[in-house]
Amino acid sequence: xxxxxPALTMLSxxxxxxxxxxxxxxxxxxxxxxxxxxSEIVQAPMPLLPGSHFLETWSAAxxxxxxxxxxxPVGQMMWISFASAMIIAVGKIAISLLSAFAIVYFxxxxxxxxxxxxxVTLMLPVEVRIGPTYQxxxxxxxxxxxxxxxxxxxxxxxxxxxxxxxxxxxxxxxxEASRIDGAGPLRFFRDVLLPLSKxxxxxxFVIQFIYGWNQYLWPLLVTTDExxxxxxxxxxxxxxxxxxxxxxxxxxxxxLLAMIPPALVVVLxxxxxxxxxxxxxx
Amino acid sequence: xxxxxxxxxxxxYGTGAKANPVIHGVDAEIADGEFVVIVGPSGCxxxxxxxxxxxxxxxxxxxxxxxxxxxxEVEPADRDIAMVFQNxxxxxxxxxxxxxxxxxxxxxxxxxxxxxxxxxxAGILELSHLLQRKPRELSGGQRQRVAMGRAIVxxxxxxxxxxxxxxxxxxxxxxxxxxxxxxxxxLGVTSLFVTHDQVEAMTLAQRIVVMNGGRMEQFGTPEEVxxxxxxxxVASFIGSPAMxxxxxxxxxxxxxxxxxxxxxxxxxPREGELILGLRPEHALPHDGQAVAADATAxxxxxxxxxxxGAERLVYGRLGDAPFTLRxxxxxxxxxxxxxxxxxxxxxxxxxxxxxxxxxxx
Numbered sequence: 001x002x003x004x005x006p007a008l009t010m011l012s013x014x015x016x017x018x019x020x021x022x023x024x025x026x027x028x029x030x031x032x033x034x035x036x037x038x039s040e041i042v043q044a045p046m047p048l049l050p051g052s053h054f055l056e057t058w059s060a061a062x063x064x065x066x067x068x069x070x071x072x073p074v075g076q077m078m079w080i081s082f083a084s085a086m087i088i089a090v091g092k093i094a095i096s097l098l099s100a101f102a103i104v105y106f107x108x109x110x111x112x113x114x115x116x117x118x119x120v121t122l123m124l125p126v127e128v129r130i131g132p133t134y135q136x137x138x139x140x141x142x143x144x145x146x147x148x149x150x151x152x153x154x155x156x157x158x159x160x161x162x163x164x165x166x167x168x169x170x171x172x173x174x175x176e177a178s179r180i181d182g183a184g185p186l187r188f189f190r191d192v193l194l195p196l197s198k199x200x201x202x203x204x205f206v207i208q209f210i211y212g213w214n215q216y217l218w219p220l221l222v223t224t225d226e227x228x229x230x231x232x233x234x235x236x237x238x239x240x241x242x243x244x245x246x247x248x249x250x251x252x253x254x255x256l257l258a259m260i261p262p263a264l265v266v267v268l269x270x271x272x273x274x275x276x277x278x279x280x281x282x
Numbered sequence: 283x284x285x286x287x288x289x290x291x292x293x294x295y296g297t298g299a300k301a302n303p304v305i306h307g308v309d310a311e312i313a314d315g316e317f318v319v320i321v322g323p324s325g326c327x328x329x330x331x332x333x334x335x336x337x338x339x340x341x342x343x344x345x346x347x348x349x350x351x352x353x354x355e356v357e358p359a360d361r362d363i364a365m366v367f368q369n370x371x372x373x374x375x376x377x378x379x380x381x382x383x384x385x386x387x388x389x390x391x392x393x394x395x396x397x398x399x400x401x402x403x404a405g406i407l408e409l410s411h412l413l414q415r416k417p418r419e420l421s422g423g424q425r426q427r428v429a430m431g432r433a434i435v436x437x438x439x440x441x442x443x444x445x446x447x448x449x450x451x452x453x454x455x456x457x458x459x460x461x462x463x464x465x466x467x468x469l470g471v472t473s474l475f476v477t478h479d480q481v482e483a484m485t486l487a488q489r490i491v492v493m494n495g496g497r498m499e500q501f502g503t504p505e506e507v508x509x510x511x512x513x514x515x516v517a518s519f520i521g522s523p524a525m526x527x528x529x530x531x532x533x534x535x536x537x538x539x540x541x542x543x544x545x546x547x548x549x550x551p552r553e554g555e556l557i558l559g560l561r562p563e564h565a566l567p568h569d570g571q572a573v574a575a576d577a578t579a580x581x582x583x584x585x586x587x588x589x590x591g592a593e594r595l596v597y598g599r600l601g602d603a604p605f606t607l608r609x610x611x612x613x614x615x616x617x618x619x620x621x622x623x624x625x626x627x628x629x630x631x632x633x634x635x636x637x638x639x640x641x642x643x
Contacts, residue, residue: 052615054536061288083434089431171369171371172369173368173369173371174371174373176336176338176358176365176367176371177367177371177372177373177432178373178384179337179338179357179358179359180336180337180338180358180359180363180364180365181384181385181432182359182360182385182388182389183359183384183388187388191384192373194373194377194615196375197375256602
């Protein structure tokens with residue numbers, strides 16, 4: 001639809017600009033805050049222009065500082081966040097692909113039961129089963145470890161279901177053609193199914209990476225050691241609460257840092273992401 | 283190259299009381315290098331039979347042998363067959379070259395040999411300039427050729443075709459039909475071709491298997507199937523428009539349908555209840571002059587006439603029985619409601635037993 005009405009264009013631009021301002025202003029404030037010293041920020045009125053302490057604050061945030069609350073370096077937290085988000089995303093995709101492959105292409109006893117068992121867990125988010133899961137993880141001595149942070153979050157009914165639906169749309173003749181070509185099940189999986197699902201995999205990776213990165217409740221429970229904090233928990237721990245003075249400049253810098261990787265993943269994989277959601281290459 | 287033997291082949295889904303048989307013991311011997319078409323209406327088990335030869339369906343009973351080897355328990359890949367599917371089943375993410383080479387790659391042929399074989403097949407099928415394309419960039423006919431190329435490069439003992447032409451438009455279908463014929467002449471590989479289209483069956487086949495309801499009704503050359511149909515089903519399935527089948531009683535030299543008696547040009551093989559078959563193109567309309575004199579002519583009451591260009595179809599009734607007549611398009615069309623006199627050549631009459639549907643000679 002192409003319309004040429006200046007007033008309408010103005011109006012729509014205005015609305016969009018307003019939207020951008022509403023979203024971007026807090027980010028800007030966070031950035032401004034991260035360029036001042038802690039004491040400058042808490043003065044009223046708060047400065048609205050960037051100050052001169054950018055490098056200082058950001059390096060303090062990245063490599064550790066001496067303020068109140070947690071003092072763990074954000075660089076390490078980011079690494080932990082990144083590693084667990086990667087493990088969660090890759091693990092989820094790998095397990096879901098394989099279980100969907102089994103459910104769609106193999107006839108085994110109680111196949112339907114297993115499918116429904118997986119499907120039912122869709123209705124059980126982490127929060128519902130968090131008590132027993134914590135018990136299991138702690139009994140297995142997985143607290144404060146990558147395994148503890150990731151394994152309970154890896155099983156994914158959503159992704160299994162998504163891949164199942166996708167596999168069901170792959171024509172049976174492809175399976176038969178590859179059988180005649182002499183490809184065994186795993187060969188078929190690797191040579192045919194995987195390449196066909198790559199856009200879905202990319203879309204899922206973006207979603208799951210952000211899901212893993214943004215985990216809050218679960219890491220809050222299983223990490224008690226500063227050296228295993230993911231960055232989201234790190235921010236929380238920096239705010240010491242009570243009357244103690246918080247290093248808001250460093251907290252803001254950390255918050256901005258924590259936003260960068262998921263933003264990067266979305267921006268870099270945008271094309272794939274949209275493609276995966278919109279069309280299945282056929 | 284090899285012959286194919288089907289011995290009492292049975293297919294059923296489920297077992298015991300819930301068993302649902304779909305193929306009831308098919309016997310056929312297909313010679314080395316022969317082109318055999320399996321034809322029948324949908325649901326007659328023709329595709330199932332083909333898929334059993336391919337090894338994609340389990341064989342519930344009987345034996346299938348390719349060459350001298352019984353293949354009941356042999357994996358599809360090891361049966362030395364190649365199959366062309368109805369919707370081509372090309373791998374969408376692979377180029378034409380990769381599609382054709384995939385089976386060879388799995389069989390671990392050296393790359394230069396794969397290259398050579400694919401190039402040769404692509405040359406035969408005029409695909410050489412398309413080798414780097416993806417299937418979605420090809421037209422239907424080209425995809426069809428790639429699917430055939432994939433079969434050819436494997437250099438199999440048997441080609442299996444599962445309705446490969448049904449997704450093509452009419453013009454392309456004719457063209458591809460000719461190409462398949464040419465290919466078979468060049469390669470001489472034993473071929474089994476499934477279709478529901480009798481024109482494809484008649485034009486391609488050296489011998490035709492006509493199937494109905496999981497049974498083989500007739501196995502013969504196109505001439506035999508058309509000229510001497512073994513059952514009423516074959517009679518009505520092969521040939522278009524279908525053969526007229528008149529149910530009645532033979533009484534001496536007359537054939538009685540309800541109240542109408544038709545005189546027979548030659549005695550029927552036996553007395554009593556029989557079905558008389560006569561193809562629309564074999565009944566001859568009488569010319570106007572001699573009519574009154576000839577008492578052996580059959581009066582056809584015309585109900586409707588269809589113009590098809592080269593020919594006209596006249597629908598009417600002989601007594602109570604519906605009857606279709608095919609006449610030349612240039613003849614003066616009979617009017618609806620008028621009566622046309624027919625002459626039935628003795629050698630064109632077919633007789634069938636009404637109870638079994640089998641041919642009576």
